[in-house]
Amino acid sequence: MIYAANFKTNHTRKSTENYIEDLQRKLVDKNEEDRVFIFPPLTALDAYEGDFTIGAQNAYPVESGAYTGEVGVEQLAEFNINTILIGHSERRDILGESQEVVAKKFAFFKEQGFEIIYCIGESLEIREQGLEAVMEHLVSQFEGIDTTYENFMVAYEPIWAIGTGRTASVEEITMTHDALKKVVDKPLLYGGSVKGANIAQIAAIDNVDGVLVGGASLKTETFLELVLH
Ligand code: PEP
Numbered sequence: 001m002i003y004a005a006n007f008k009t010n011h012t013r014k015s016t017e018n019y020i021e022d023l024q025r026k027l028v029d030k031n032e033e034d035r036v037f038i039f040p041p042l043t044a045l046d047a048y049e050g051d052f053t054i055g056a057q058n059a060y061p062v063e064s065g066a067y068t069g070e071v072g073v074e075q076l077a078e079f080n081i082n083t084i085l086i087g088h089s090e091r092r093d094i095l096g097e098s099q100e101v102v103a104k105k106f107a108f109f110k111e112q113g114f115e116i117i118y119c120i121g122e123s124l125e126i127r128e129q130g131l132e133a134v135m136e137h138l139v140s141q142f143e144g145i146d147t148t149y150e151n152f153m154v155a156y157e158p159i160w161a162i163g164t165g166r167t168a169s170v171e172e173i174t175m176t177h178d179a180l181k182k183v184v185d186k187p188l189l190y191g192g193s194v195k196g197a198n199i200a201q202i203a204a205i206d207n208v209d210g211v212l213v214g215g216a217s218l219k220t221e222t223f224l225e226l227v228l229h
Pocket of ligand 1: 162163192193212214216
């Protein structure tokens with residue numbers, strides 16, 4: 001299983017350092033083959049070493065240059081960061097990233113050899129129209145994406161389940177992941193209100209290879225409930 005923690009705009013440099021120190025001590029109990037990713041805010045990036053991978057929640061698709069407020073590969077390289085989240089629904093919907101922008105980022109970071117967690121997901125309005133409409137939407141989020149890239153995985157995150165406490169049902173996850181695996185044969189994470197109370201059910205679904213976690217990743221205790229379940 002893959003366990004990815006997305007801190008979003010939470011935690012400081014100091015609290016991230018404390019979190020990682022505490023997590024690393026307790027990760028000795030995890031299954032050897034499981035992978036743990038942590039995506040802290042950009043200001044908390046550092047060259048941490050341990051049984052986990054640190055990634056960037058976002059970056060601009062450049063080496064360096066005149067892009068006020070952004071960071072590029074040069075800044076990430078300082079901390080040995082070569083993992084990135086691309087296409088998160090908050091970046092698409094709140095920060096206005098179009099599919100074209102998302103695809104441009106994907107192509108750039110692929111060229112750089114980054115490991116990419118590529119996020120897709122549908123709104124509640126689309127979910128209510130049924131699986132066919134959901135799949136049509138999800139497939140459209142692969143427009144411009146090289147799905148043959150060897151170093152990427154997909155995170156399926158229904159927008160209506162993110163940060164709402166409302167998880168997709170086992171049936172919804174099963175059917176969507178089964179359909180997605182036929183479109184893109186890559187590790188497939190589920191994201192959307194994953195927590196201690198539902199991890200066993202979700203992790204037991206055949207085509208769920210891991211989870212991307214927001215709220216429940218913010219404290220080491222609640223994240224470890226998932227990793228060590
Ligand atoms: C996310 O934003 O990637 C996410 C899954 O958040 P939460 O776990 O809080 O629903």
